[in-house]
Amino acid sequence: MTATEGPSATGGEEPSATGGEEPSVTGVDLPGPGRGDTVAEVVRQWRAVHPGLDTGPMEVIGRINRCAALLQQAEDAPLRRAGLTRPEFDLLGALRRTGHELTPSELARETFSSGAAVTKRLKQLTERGLVERRGDARDRRVAHVRLTAPGRDLVDGILPAQLAYETAALSGLDGPELGELAALLGTLLGQLEGRLGALRA
Amino acid sequence: MTATEGPSATGGEEPSATGGEEPSVTGVDLPGPGRGDTVAEVVRQWRAVHPGLDTGPMEVIGRINRCAALLQQAEDAPLRRAGLTRPEFDLLGALRRTGHELTPSELARETFSSGAAVTKRLKQLTERGLVERRGDARDRRVAHVRLTAPGRDLVDGILPAQLAYETAALSGLDGPELGELAALLGTLLGQLEGRLGALRA
């Protein structure tokens, strides 16, 4: 939950972050380099106010949320230069990477967004000539969406810039660290995608 | 950028995810347990279409984004039960954990949101009696915001539920894994917060 600290979407400020460190409580001690990020300070504050708290999960989840917010902010830059929002690019990207036509509902699943949102985005992207629609012959409820040539070129043009940004953003971690991080996140994500329905209550 | 795969905010579906695995290209091989999550499939698709691509960063960033989206979705549940949105809770939480009054601009910095958004949220929270405002004597432009007793009780009531959700969500990782993850995210976040301004171009 942004561990009670919000990565909502907006600004890119850097709060005070003065504090002194204290060890984690989960039985997990954060080694040296976790020092000084915003989340550490937030956790410190919570522990000062609610000493009984197990802040272990907060340190992980808060950082995931904050990293996600900062990374997205940074990566939106090359998209804006191309006149696209990220959800729009995600939609185009889904078409590009699957290589075949997709129906609106498939696009919704693939981009983790609502059907209504997809409908609106498709309208805009169609008007801009990046995408084309075709009605299904058998079932006239469904539509098939595909990239136009300009749409494909746009995606292919943006992708390298996007990856360059990603590489730059991660340049603080060396190869093995990156691998470990990917692996740990992979097992976490696997768990979350598998049995999160149970938690959704 | 959700690694060209969108964690926008909405649904919680599970796309096909059929694929077979192939090794990473960054010089980093993902070990066994990264298998089968949604991002792995997306990465596989991109590599099939653009074989030259270095997908290493995507595997990390895509997973961070997707984890963040799923975790937020899960953790919003206890908040809705209390009639709060997450941004509202973040605001109240900032007041609670700092322990003292904050001005609207400080709240904006602390919750990483825009001033306008804070203004609106304060109006609502004030109407609900969770928060109080007081004008500054010296500088009549600034206001000071503090939690009311019901506001403080509300936060303190929600917090345990929140942490329980977090603990449950992370239960797939054992102690040492959690610690490593927190540490790696900590160094990444430190890097991002430090010199991301340079990338914001």
Added chain:
DNA sequence: AGCAGGTAATTTACTCGTGAATCATATGCC
């Protein structure tokens, strides 16, 4: 055949956040 129920896509009404003004005040400078 004909209807009950389900599903794809869209539309509608609404909420929320944003960036760009705007107001009100404070502060530095000549």
Added chain:
DNA sequence: GGCATATGATTCACGAGTAAATTACCTGCT
């Protein structure tokens, strides 16, 4: 002192997403 400039907070117009209804169509059952 008095004006220029900066800053805190708010307001405004708008874009984008959502949930809930709506439309249009298919399919299985009797």
